[in-house]
Amino acid sequence: MSTLNYLSHRTLGQSQYGKLAMALRERIVQGEWKPGEPISSESLLAQSYGVALGTIRQALALLVEDGVLQRRHGKGTFVSKGMSGTPMLRFFRFSGFDESSEPPSSHILSSRLRSSSAQEISAFGQNSHNSPPQVIQLERLRSIGQVPRLLETIVLPLPLFGPLAEMSTDLWDDQLYPMYQVRCGVSIQHAQDSLSFSQLNGTQAKRLHLASGHPCVLVERQAFDLAGRCVELRTTRGDAHSFRYTAQVR
Amino acid sequence: MSTLNYLSHRTLGQSQYGKLAMALRERIVQGEWKPGEPISSESLLAQSYGVALGTIRQALALLVEDGVLQRRHGKGTFVSKGMSGTPMLRFFRFSGFDESSEPPSSHILSSRLRSSSAQEISAFGQNSHNSPPQVIQLERLRSIGQVPRLLETIVLPLPLFGPLAEMSTDLWDDQLYPMYQVRCGVSIQHAQDSLSFSQLNGTQAKRLHLASGHPCVLVERQAFDLAGRCVELRTTRGDAHSFRYTAQVR
DNA sequence: GAGTGGTCTAGACCACGAC
DNA sequence: TCGTGGTCTAGACCACTCT
Structure with a gap:
């Protein structure tokens, strides 16, 4: 392999x-x-x-x-400049979207600071000696041609992403990874995606203009920087009927 | 990659x-x-x-x-001896099964000969000059600890797999790829799996002891031999709730 | 033309596996 | 001890890119 x-x-x-x-x-x-x-x-x-x-x-x-x-x-x-583009879309095939068409737009629905969970402290390797480590948590909706397609929850550790905590979410770019590089000097080199099947709850469904309980695919991502540190946790939900992924097996 | x-x-x-x-x-x-x-x-x-x-x-x-x-x-x-083991299970996590436990058993539900579809002729590169090319089509159920887990439809081109056409399905091995090698001299080197979401119809659901309409993950596989020829088409269905796949992204 | 990575050579010695 | 692949050397020349 x-x-x-x-x-x-x-x-x-x-x-x-x-x-x-x-x-x-x-x-x-x-x-x-x-x-x-x-x-x-x-x-x-x-x-x-x-x-x-x-x-x-x-x-x-x-x-x-x-x-x-x-x-x-x-x-x-x-x-290497690291990952770019819209790699999350490799898991989905949405009508009216292909490689050559316009890239998806994104909209930040909410942003807040909170204390890290134990799992996040472990993933990010945050040291909790002094003060309880903090994270930024975002909700983000990605749309293709005005149609909402992917709903994401993104968690970023502080103080690494401090510069983003002070920015209005209106100013965030559509593409996060290049922005991480420019604003925080963080270069995302690779990621590990874990896919599973789930169903949308009422809130999630409303965001995606689907019915509550609608089948969805859940992508849980850990993204790593040049040094191999995990610097982003992300969960993405999209319509299971649009899911399509191709893998080479050897 | x-x-x-x-x-x-x-x-x-x-x-x-x-x-x-x-x-x-x-x-x-x-x-x-x-x-x-x-x-x-x-x-x-x-x-x-x-x-x-x-x-x-x-x-x-x-x-x-x-x-x-x-x-x-x-x-x-x-x-290389080619693919072996149970690579299909890499897409699923069934309770009571891990790498170290006993391998799944398999049971051939049906086997028949029929003419190739246009798509199969194209995939297999069968030449239809003379007689209409034939294929073997199998239905196969794979179980883990007596519980049916995966339902498969397998299509094999003739005359390459002729030796299997004349065998009683009782004599088929649990592992197909090593059997292809021994019986037909066909070494499966790699495969391309395409995953999508679907729902079980009544017949399929009954085989898997699930309800009709139950969500499932559909794996469509093309398997290739040493020479790079496609020599097997397979579709596998399993409970979507047991689906779990991890991919490295770069 | 100058500088870069890509290909190729003809050796040497090391580390592993089997006898 | 012998044959295997793994590492390393010190060159040569080719192909691509920029000025």
């Missing part, structure tokens, strides 16, 4: 290129090279670390596989 | 290692090395093709990424 190597979490202290990959990853996480920027060239890196070109290339290959780096022939090796 | 390179379908005539990978893949498809067997060693291959070791290694890496080969340090490089 090309499933993932999270280098920092694995026993890659074995080989030289594994150690190099960890070292380079650390330099990226520390912000020495920012998302979208090129890192040093292979030859420079090889020289500065005192190893052969092929060894550096193996290290870079690991980071490319992890999605941290992207290589462009003739240009350089770049730090 | 490490999404897939199907070498034979891509423009890999460019590099030497791409061509080598195609050549090796062809030798495997032709049966020179069978699933589970080791291929020649790297050094032998490099020698016989007159290239450097590193070049052969790049070619092998492509085939490993495609799931055709598996490398074992100190032992050799082996032709």
Whole structure:
């Protein structure tokens, strides 16, 4: 499975290129090279670390596989800008929407601050030594061509997302992940989505213009930044009849 | 995502290692090395093709990424045995079942021969020059601890699966893919599953001991052999409330 | 033309597995 | 001990991108 190597979490202290990959990853996480920027060239890196070109290339290959780096022939090796677009829609097929059509619009229904639940403290790795850790909780509705399609609950840890707590929700962008990057310096690198089946309660149904009890698909997402920290919890609900997902099995 | 390179379908005539990978893949498809067997060693291959070791290694890496080969340090490089186990269950979480418990049992409810639909002819690439191409269609129920859980419709093309057409369904194994290999020489290498939401009709509901109209998840699978041919179409239905699937997003 | 990553070579030595 | 794949070296030349 090309499933993932999270280098920092694995026993890659074995080989030289594994150690190099960890070292380079650390330099990226520390912000020495920012998302979208090129890192040093292979030859420079090889020289500065005192190893052969092929060894550096193996290290870079690991980071490319992890999605941290992207290589462009003739240009350089770049730090990935992270997830963008509207990846949540990959789970649904709504009539009147395809890849080429206008992107969905989004509307923040509510926003508030509250104390973290135990589960959130655990997921976010918040330290509760001093004061009880806080989170921002949002309700968000995403529409395609004026029709409400997805209802989301989003939880963001403080103080990391402090800049957003003070912003009027009218000013929030339609796309959250690029906004996280710009406002908070948080680059979402990957996510884990857990899908299950449920039914809409009365409030949820009203938001989506469906009947109470209508079948829905529930997507529970954990999103992670460059350093591998979980920095967003999100639950998304959409009409089960619009659900369509394709998976490659091997 | 490490999404897939199907070498034979891509423009890999460019590099030497791409061509080598195609050549090796062809030798495997032709049966020179069978699933589970080791291929020649790297050094032998490099020698016989007159290239450097590193070049052969790049070619092998492509085939490993495609799931055709598996490398074992100190032992050799082996032709993959293909998919096995019970991959369909990865979409469901049934109470009383986990990875370590007993595998599900299966029961063939019916089996018949019929002419291919236009869609099946297209999927299987059957040639209808001479006689109308035939398929085997099965209904199959999979149970966990005496409780029926999954209802499947399976379509297999003739003449490829001819040996199965003449077997009593009592003799069919619980695991189909290993049986395809043994009886028909067909090695299932990968599959594409398309998931959607539906509701059980009366007949289906009765089989699964659920109410008519009960929500279900529908899995439509196309399974492919070593040569990349589609050789099985399968639709699986299971209780939507037991549906649970986790996907990595990048 | 200069700089980047991509391909390829011809070696060396290491780590694992089987005998 | 031997054969396997895994790591690493120190080069060469090619292909792409920008100026």
